[in-house]
Amino acid sequence: MAVFLRDSLVTRQLLRLVLLHTVWEMGSAQVRYSVPEESKHGTFVGRLAQDLGLEVVELVSRMFRMVSSGRRDYFEVNLQSGVLFVNSRLDREELCGQSPLCAIDLEVIVDKPLRIFHVEVEIQDINDNAPVFSVNEDNFIIAESRPPDSRFPLEGAYDADIGTNSLLTYKLSPSEHFTLDVQRKNDQSQSLVLVLKKALDREEIPEHRLLLTASDGGKPELTGSVQLVITVMDANDNAPVFDKSVYEVSLYENAPNGTLVMKLNATDLDEGINKDVFYSFNNRMSTKIKDIFSLDINTGEIRVKGNMDFESQNTYEIQVEAVDKGHSPLVGHSKVLVEVLDVNDNIPELAVTFLSLQVPEDAPPGTVVALISVSDRDSGRNGKVTCSIPPDLPFRLVSTFKNYHSLVLAEAVDRERVSEYKIVVTARDEGAPSLSASSSILVAISDVNDNAPAFPQPVYTVFVKENNPPGAHLLTVSASDPDLENALTVYSVVERSVGEQPLSSYISVHSESGHIYALQPLDYEELQVLQFQVSARDAGLPSLCGNVTVQLFVLDANDNAPAVSPAGSVRGSPGPELVPLSAGAGHVVGKIRAVDADSGYNAWLRYEVQEPGAAGPFRVGVYSGEISTRRALEEADGPSQRLVILVKDHGEPSLSATATVSLSLVESPQAVKWDSRPRGGSEGPLVDMNVSLMIAICSVSGLFVLVIVVYVGLRCHPGPEVMCGPGKATVVCASEVGSWSYSQRQSRNLCVGEGTAKNDLMVFSPNFPNSAENGEHEKLQEAQVSLIMRRLIGYLWSLVIL
Numbered sequence: 001m002a003v004f005l006r007d008s009l010v011t012r013q014l015l016r017l018v019l020l021h022t023v024w025e026m027g028s029a030q031v032r033y034s035v036p037e038e039s040k041h042g043t044f045v046g047r048l049a050q051d052l053g054l055e056v057v058e059l060v061s062r063m064f065r066m067v068s069s070g071r072r073d074y075f076e077v078n079l080q081s082g083v084l085f086v087n088s089r090l091d092r093e094e095l096c097g098q099s100p101l102c103a104i105d106l107e108v109i110v111d112k113p114l115r116i117f118h119v120e121v122e123i124q125d126i127n128d129n130a131p132v133f134s135v136n137e138d139n140f141i142i143a144e145s146r147p148p149d150s151r152f153p154l155e156g157a158y159d160a161d162i163g164t165n166s167l168l169t170y171k172l173s174p175s176e177h178f179t180l181d182v183q184r185k186n187d188q189s190q191s192l193v194l195v196l197k198k199a200l201d202r203e204e205i206p207e208h209r210l211l212l213t214a215s216d217g218g219k220p221e222l223t224g225s226v227q228l229v230i231t232v233m234d235a236n237d238n239a240p241v242f243d244k245s246v247y248e249v250s251l252y253e254n255a256p257n258g259t260l261v262m263k264l265n266a267t268d269l270d271e272g273i274n275k276d277v278f279y280s281f282n283n284r285m286s287t288k289i290k291d292i293f294s295l296d297i298n299t300g301e302i303r304v305k306g307n308m309d310f311e312s313q314n315t316y317e318i319q320v321e322a323v324d325k326g327h328s329p330l331v332g333h334s335k336v337l338v339e340v341l342d343v344n345d346n347i348p349e350l351a352v353t354f355l356s357l358q359v360p361e362d363a364p365p366g367t368v369v370a371l372i373s374v375s376d377r378d379s380g381r382n383g384k385v386t387c388s389i390p391p392d393l394p395f396r397l398v399s400t401f402k403n404y405h406s407l408v409l410a411e412a413v414d415r416e417r418v419s420e421y422k423i424v425v426t427a428r429d430e431g432a433p434s435l436s437a438s439s440s441i442l443v444a445i446s447d448v449n450d451n452a453p454a455f456p457q458p459v460y461t462v463f464v465k466e467n468n469p470p471g472a473h474l475l476t477v478s479a480s481d482p483d484l485e486n487a488l489t490v491y492s493v494v495e496r497s498v499g500e501q502p503l504s505s506y507i508s509v510h511s512e513s514g515h516i517y518a519l520q521p522l523d524y525e526e527l528q529v530l531q532f533q534v535s536a537r538d539a540g541l542p543s544l545c546g547n548v549t550v551q552l553f554v555l556d557a558n559d560n561a562p563a564v565s566p567a568g569s570v571r572g573s574p575g576p577e578l579v580p581l582s583a584g585a586g587h588v589v590g591k592i593r594a595v596d597a598d599s600g601y602n603a604w605l606r607y608e609v610q611e612p613g614a615a616g617p618f619r620v621g622v623y624s625g626e627i628s629t630r631r632a633l634e635e636a637d638g639p640s641q642r643l644v645i646l647v648k649d650h651g652e653p654s655l656s657a658t659a660t661v662s663l664s665l666v667e668s669p670q671a672v673k674w675d676s677r678p679r680g681g682s683e684g685p686l687v688d689m690n691v692s693l694m695i696a697i698c699s700v701s702g703l704f705v706l707v708i709v710v711y712v713g714l715r716c717h718p719g720p721e722v723m724c725g726p727g728k729a730t731v732v733c734a735s736e737v738g739s740w741s742y743s744q745r746q747s748r749n750l751c752v753g754e755g756t757a758k759n760d761l762m763v764f765s766p767n768f769p770n771s772a773e774n775g776e777h778e779k780l781q782e783a784q785v786s787l788i789m790r791r792l793i794g795y796l797w798s799l800v801i802l
Helices: 012-026 092-096 287-292 684-701 703-714 774-801
Strands: 028-036 044-046 065-068 075-078 083-086 103-110 115-124 137-143 151-154 169-172 178-184 190-196 207-215 223-233 246-252 260-263 277-281 293-295 301-304 315-324 331-341 349-354 358-360 368-375 385-388 395-401 404-409 420-429 436-446 459-465 472-476 490-493 507-509 515-518 529-537 545-555 577-580 588-591 605-609 618-620 626-629 640-649 656-666 721-724 727-730 749-751 757-759
Touching (some): 028 044, 092 115, 103 395, 137 151, 151 331, 169 178, 246 260, 260 331, 287 315, 349 420, 349 436, 385 395, 507 529, 577 588
Parallel strands (some): 028 115, 246 331, 358 436
Antiparallel strands (some): 065 103, 075 083, 178 190, 207 223, 260 301, 277 315, 368 404, 605 640, 721 727
């Protein structure tokens, strides 16, 4: 819960008014929160915006931002709700160690007007560390002659927590020979002694194993244990005794190697060799202390051999022992407490946080450019730091809170006069002699955004072959922006619908490079032309943009194989085709009908017998697909024939399909109910072909155009032309190019009526051989047109009913 700092206890309402008035006048305030360590991401800390008196809806417009002091971003603020929450894991022991107070300082800044708030979040300790002993097993050698009440110092456990969570209680497993004595000197130090309460008998029990358990004061409590192994030995009966149970000494940090810390003194009441004493560190002492101090085993002199750093550790506890040289050596114990004194050996540290890499030349005075935090690892006056910048600059330093400063604009700047400023910030402590550090801040003055990106051409045209792989690069567009710093261009596609799908499902543009990619394979049969716009937007605020049109033409590829219509009989019923034995050469038996969804050469079909040797007296039209006799039929040709017709297009590579036709030879011409005249006058195949043609064209060009096209197709002769408007379109007949009716050398438009054109219409017509009997031939055509028109009307009527 947030609590404003206050100097005296007055009425809550009056204090709130006074504090609000102070915040308004001074432009800064302080809020304090508390949160337990190890809180998960997203844990609620406090309603920061509400506690600071800010409106949540104004946080974005007032450029709300929060800066922490030289640490990771442990906290974040939800700009939608103004709530301060935990952003990353909080470990109090990692942040503050054994310090009794652990807090993270935050600085909140808002503009319009400029206000700076100071927020302090206290990290509360939880019981997340169990007591830990330095070893898992502690060995003792005790002579059986030691009298009861003999005391043996033990090393206590360590708990990284603080407060009640680090208050340890000890318990020794039941023993008739030993008991545990715990003496607390203060809240941070306590002595742990193993006391012999009953004389030992090595012959009865040569070794004792006890379990020492440490429990902390947390809820729930955590425990740690160490195994005490006590070996009973025969030896002399007097242990060395130090003249002090605890030695205290003070040293300045960075004392040179070899500096004498102190000289130990221990005496032994025994005689002879049992009286001689040598000194040593307790074998349970940490290696870190052994790396800093040395002990002469004969003289007892403790000297410095490593670096002592006040900022890392300001006290050391050295466990020492005095051991006699008896056959069963006895050990005396003592403790040396070394206090490290601070010296001014750390230069101040500066941390600069830029709120803006560039300052617009129209920025008003008071604009915050950067936040500067200074710190010094020393203590006392050695750790007090002042901060300054050179004079005669349009900037000034504003002290905000403790060692925090804001670099703000003091007066208006002119980019045309000075485009950038190099500011040297100097931090100096109050030590003797003082130490200082400096950091350079380069402040660039930016221009305003007044030019929109422009493309070098108004339209880009690109041709793409269909069936392109997804992700294929189509083209690259590029725009330029003459602005100085706002020229970073971001490209995007202006969204629109293409049929029933959005444009973004077809193409995408790389926001930085302007590369345009196809997101899916393009299909010429579905889409021939795709026109869209690409927008280039600069990085200014507000941003400016320019557009360009891209025309994408899809080119056809041979990706559709010919499709053969279901097999049937010329007579209109399923089963084999009936062919009279009396049929002569050129007699039309039937027709293979196939279509290709591609266009151009890719849709131009060719028919041939797959196995020419098995065709017998029959052949197939190369481009018409008509099956006819190549000679008069004979009884030797057998009662039936089976032809496999191969239909291929002219694409690269060519695609194909096959159709199987069964033919039955009959002697009676009456069994064949269709007209068996040569193909130049055959009505049935022609009519069937044209009806199929009408249905195909109907789906593309409309019913009215269908009627006109069929009529023109039936009236077609090699070389006719249909005139329309200012130009002309050529109707291509089957007698000229076979069943492919769309030539790339011909016009793409077939005109119908006055000035109306229809694109991509396919016109088919049967082949008419040259004949001298033109009059009869024209009458036959008129009869065919009449018959087709009747069938067409019936077909159209059926469509209306459906």
